[in-house]
Amino acid sequence: MGFLTLSTCVVANIQAGYxxxxxxxxxxxxxxxxxxxxxxxxxxxxxxNIANDLGLEPKILTEGGAHIVSEGTKQYFQINKNTxxxxxxxxxxxxxxxxxxxxxxxxxxLVVENTLQLFRAEVEILDVNxxxxxxxxxxxxxxxxxxxxxxxxxSIERAQDLxxxxxxxxxxxxxxxxxxxxxxxxxxxxSKHVELxxxxxxxxxxxxxxxxxxxxxxxxxxxxxxxxxxxxIVLDTNDNAPIxxxxxxxxxxxxxxxxxxxxxxxxATDLDDGPNGDITYALSHISDSFGRIFKLNNKTGExxxxxxxxxxxASVYQMEVQARDGGGLTSFCKVVxxxxDVNxxxxxxxxxxxxxxxxxxxxxxxxxxxLNVKDRxxxxxxxxxxxxxxxxxxxxxxxxxxxxxxxxxxxxxxxKKSAYNITIIAIDDGSPSLSSTAVISLEISDINDNLPxxxxxxxxxxxxxxNNPGALIGCVVATDEDTSENALLFFxxxxxxxxxxxxxxxxxxxxxxGNIFAVRPFDYEQFKEFAFVVQAxxxxxxxxxxxxxxxxxxxxxxxxxxxxxHPSPNDSSFSAEIVPRNAEAGYVVSKVIAVDADSGQNAxxxxxxxxxxxxxxxxxGVHTGEITTVRGITEKDNNRHTLIVIVxxxxxxxxxxxxxxxxxxxxxxxxxxxxxxxEENPDEYDSHLTLYLIISLAVVTVLFLxxxxxxxMFKACRIKKSSHPNxxxxxxxxxxxxxxxxxxxxxxxxxxxxxxxxQEVPSQDPAKTSSCTxxxxxxxxxxxxxxxxxxxxxxxxxxxxxxxxxSHSSYQRVQAILTRPMSTDWQEG
Ligand SMILES: *[C@@H]1O[C@H](CO)[C@@H](O)[C@H](O)[C@H]1NC(C)=O
Ligand SMILES: *[C@@H]1O[C@H](CO)[C@@H](O)[C@H](O)[C@H]1NC(C)=O
Numbered sequence: 001m002g003f004l005t006l007s008t009c010v011v012a013n014i015q016a017g018y019x020x021x022x023x024x025x026x027x028x029x030x031x032x033x034x035x036x037x038x039x040x041x042x043x044x045x046x047x048x049n050i051a052n053d054l055g056l057e058p059k060i061l062t063e064g065g066a067h068i069v070s071e072g073t074k075q076y077f078q079i080n081k082n083t084x085x086x087x088x089x090x091x092x093x094x095x096x097x098x099x100x101x102x103x104x105x106x107x108x109x110l111v112v113e114n115t116l117q118l119f120r121a122e123v124e125i126l127d128v129n130x131x132x133x134x135x136x137x138x139x140x141x142x143x144x145x146x147x148x149x150x151x152x153x154x155s156i157e158r159a160q161d162l163x164x165x166x167x168x169x170x171x172x173x174x175x176x177x178x179x180x181x182x183x184x185x186x187x188x189x190x191s192k193h194v195e196l197x198x199x200x201x202x203x204x205x206x207x208x209x210x211x212x213x214x215x216x217x218x219x220x221x222x223x224x225x226x227x228x229x230x231x232x233i234v235l236d237t238n239d240n241a242p243i244x245x246x247x248x249x250x251x252x253x254x255x256x257x258x259x260x261x262x263x264x265x266x267x268a269t270d271l272d273d274g275p276n277g278d279i280t281y282a283l284s285h286i287s288d289s290f291g292r293i294f295k296l297n298n299k300t301g302e303x304x305x306x307x308x309x310x311x312x313x314a315s316v317y318q319m320e321v322q323a324r325d326g327g328g329l330t331s332f333c334k335v336v337x338x339x340x341d342v343n344x345x346x347x348x349x350x351x352x353x354x355x356x357x358x359x360x361x362x363x364x365x366x367x368x369x370x371l372n373v374k375d376r377x378x379x380x381x382x383x384x385x386x387x388x389x390x391x392x393x394x395x396x397x398x399x400x401x402x403x404x405x406x407x408x409x410x411x412x413x414x415x416k417k418s419a420y421n422i423t424i425i426a427i428d429d430g431s432p433s434l435s436s437t438a439v440i441s442l443e444i445s446d447i448n449d450n451l452p453x454x455x456x457x458x459x460x461x462x463x464x465x466x467n468n469p470g471a472l473i474g475c476v477v478a479t480d481e482d483t484s485e486n487a488l489l490f491f492x493x494x495x496x497x498x499x500x501x502x503x504x505x506x507x508x509x510x511x512x513x514g515n516i517f518a519v520r521p522f523d524y525e526q527f528k529e530f531a532f533v534v535q536a537x538x539x540x541x542x543x544x545x546x547x548x549x550x551x552x553x554x555x556x557x558x559x560x561x562x563x564x565x566h567p568s569p570n571d572s573s574f575s576a577e578i579v580p581r582n583a584e585a586g587y588v589v590s591k592v593i594a595v596d597a598d599s600g601q602n603a604x605x606x607x608x609x610x611x612x613x614x615x616x617x618x619x620x621g622v623h624t625g626e627i628t629t630v631r632g633i634t635e636k637d638n639n640r641h642t643l644i645v646i647v648x649x650x651x652x653x654x655x656x657x658x659x660x661x662x663x664x665x666x667x668x669x670x671x672x673x674x675x676x677x678x679e680e681n682p683d684e685y686d687s688h689l690t691l692y693l694i695i696s697l698a699v700v701t702v703l704f705l706x707x708x709x710x711x712x713m714f715k716a717c718r719i720k721k722s723s724h725p726n727x728x729x730x731x732x733x734x735x736x737x738x739x740x741x742x743x744x745x746x747x748x749x750x751x752x753x754x755x756x757x758x759q760e761v762p763s764q765d766p767a768k769t770s771s772c773t774x775x776x777x778x779x780x781x782x783x784x785x786x787x788x789x790x791x792x793x794x795x796x797x798x799x800x801x802x803x804x805x806x807s808h809s810s811y812q813r814v815q816a817i818l819t820r821p822m823s824t825d826w827q828e829g
Contacts (some may be wrong), residue, residue, distance in 0.1 A: 050079060241330065321336075457549065
């Protein structure tokens with residue numbers, strides 16, 4: 001009992017408010033009732049039979065007016081007066097009354113008023129585990145940097161349990177996990193200290209957040225628990241380097257892919273977060289030139305083409321790309337960009353050596369040029385074939401691949417083609433193929449392989465006699481198909497002797513122009529033609545030459561007046577023609593005979609009666625020169641008549657001479673003639689004259705006949721000797737002897753007649769004929785053709801022959817002369 005009291009007193013001390021009352025009861029009462037009861041019991045719960053406990057009659061309680069006086073404010077207990085049972089009056093919450101005090105005791109007094117008895121009772125309220133542990137925060141947030149070392153402890157505010165004793169928190173539990181365990185220490189006051197201990201590295205990259213359930217359990221029966229969520233937030237540290245998703249990137253890029261083409265994209269990831277995971281890319285280990293060709297976007301990692309790619313510059317690019325995170329950690333990857341060739345390069349032709357010219361006599365296979373070809377593309381794109389465009393006398397030979405020789409393939413002839421443009425085509429094997437061309441201009445240099453060529457092998461030239469010294473006779477034209485010096489021609493004449501004089505005595509040639517000049521006047525009556533050879537010589541080495549024959553014809557000029565043969569001009573008085581009076585009309589009185597040293601028209605004589613005493617009686621045959629009577633002579637007519645006959649040649653201007661013919665009409669021709677003559681000319685001298693006249697007439701006639709005979713003989717001679725080369729010279733010499741008749745006949749046939757056929761023919765090619773315009777003259781041979789083909793030609797032009805009718809042999813003579821120029825001998829000569 002004493003122990004109880006003492007302990008009661010101690011409690012009383014704590015509960016200062018009850019101290020005095022307690023001491024009073026301690027002194028006056030001698031016993032204390034003790035009960036213990038669980039909290040949270042329902043009202044009316046019987047704690048004990050207090051009457052029995054006190055040893056009192058229940059009726060005392062009833063009659064004595066017993067009641068319970070609680071020491072607190074609340075009346076937790078009451079007494080059933082009839083039964084003496086102590087009952088719970090109100091729910092008792094230990095935690096409310098005592099809090100954490102382990103021994104919770106309620107005190108009350110039982111007062112029996114009638115007997116003034118006071119009994120003290122104390123009721124220990126026993127704890128019932130009616131409160132769970134409660135964490136002050138339902139969510140506990142702990143932030144932990146990921147690199148925190150294991151063993152690090154994180155304190156956790158402990159859970160509260162209003163219960164006491166074993167009903168308070170006894171244990172803590174945490175969700176099973178690999179990173180944390182709980183460390184619970186019991187402190188001196190029996191409270192627990194809870195710590196979360198890191199047992200394994202946290203990796204932000206794996207776990208950024210953890211949720212752990214922390215459970216606090218009390219020791220009550222039944223056990224109650226409280227939970228809280230521990231949120232573990234892992235803080236990132238830059239513990240991760242960026243990582244490329246490939247260590248080597250390989251791409252193929254076609255070289256024609258232009259600027260801004262995205263070749264590839266490198267990607268690196270960094271597990272770190274924030275700046276630690278911000279990656280910038282950079283090219284490293286790359287030369288400047290590479291760096292110009294590719295650009296790296298330092299944010300996206302795209303590698304783009306920055307400059308035109310050229311397989312031929314580089315077919316593969318290798319580079320390293322660095323990725324760096326914000327924390328400075330780096331990693332590298334390798335990028336290999338292969339450039340795929342596209343046939344984008346045409347072949348190139350390099351002429352290593354080129355001859356600008358080859359001589360035309362170059363042998364086949366003569367090398368003209370050396371060349372090589374190149375194609376910067378690879379494979380088939382770089383395989384080249386070479387050829388020559390068109391057909392040319394050249395070909396390509398290839399001693400080595402891509403190396404060519406351009407050689408001649410056949411005979412060249414500068415005169416046919418003097419220059420070539422040789423187009424060489426190089427074509428590659430790509431698809432589509434590309435090609436390029438080179439043109440080699442080649443000149444064919446001249447070799448003196450062509451003779452000078454005269455425009456004609458023989459020329460006929462004409463010059464009118466009495467020319468001025470230095471007169472232009474004509475010109476020869478020669479061309480040479482070669483060029484420059486090989487075609488630079490000089491003309492010369494090949495010396496010979498003509499009529500005892502050297503050729504240069506007569507003519508000279510301008511060595512450049514080919515003009516031929518007369519050195520002195522020619523006289524047709526002296527000689528009519530001669531031939532010589534002109535040589536054209538080029539200046540090549542060796543020099544080449546060729547010959548042309550010039551036949552020069554001297555044409556007649558009307559420089560001779562007709563010469564009277566009958567009547568003799570010297571003694572006209574002597575010549576009188578005697579006409580019988582009985583002569584009828586048409587009686588031939590006389591014949592005027594004249595000759596002309598000229599030829600042709602110039603020697604074509606006509607006769608006209610210039611003056612007569614009786615125009616009605618006489619007439620003159622225009623061509624014959626015959627004086628005839630027009631009518632019969634009458635008695636009235638005078639016996640004497642003087643006729644003046646004019647003899648004109650047909651030259652321009654024409655020359656003329658006059659003949660005076662005296663006519664005496666006699667009655668009787670036989671007897672009275674002399675008489676009359678006597679009468680007329682009593683002078684004896686006259687009759688002598690007549691005699692002389694007759695003699696001279698006879699002489700002339702004989703001479704004429706002799707001439708004709710000689711002429712015929714010569715003609716016969718010439719035909720025999722026509723193969724003699726010097727026929728012309730001979731001819732010229734002999735012509736002196738017979739000049740009179742031959743000149744007459746020749747000129748009749750050729751000299752003057754052909755003048756009507758003179759033409760000027762412009763030369764074929766003015767450029768080639770130098771300064772000289774060639775006089776194309778229709779020569780004797782064309783006349784011959786006329787003679788042969790048109791017999792009427794001569795007949796038409798024959799009238800002059802009536803003056804002295806040409807015999808048949810004269811015709812032959814004419815033809816013979818005309819034929820000569822056409823004979824082969826002459827051409828060769
Ligand atoms: C070669 O070509 C040039 C330039 O086109 C041209 O003047 C010349 O006439 C040509 N020559 C030949 C022989 O075709
Ligand atoms: C030209 O004539 C001369 C002299 O007659 C002769 O020596 C020479 O061989 C001739 N030339 C030709 C090409 O016929």
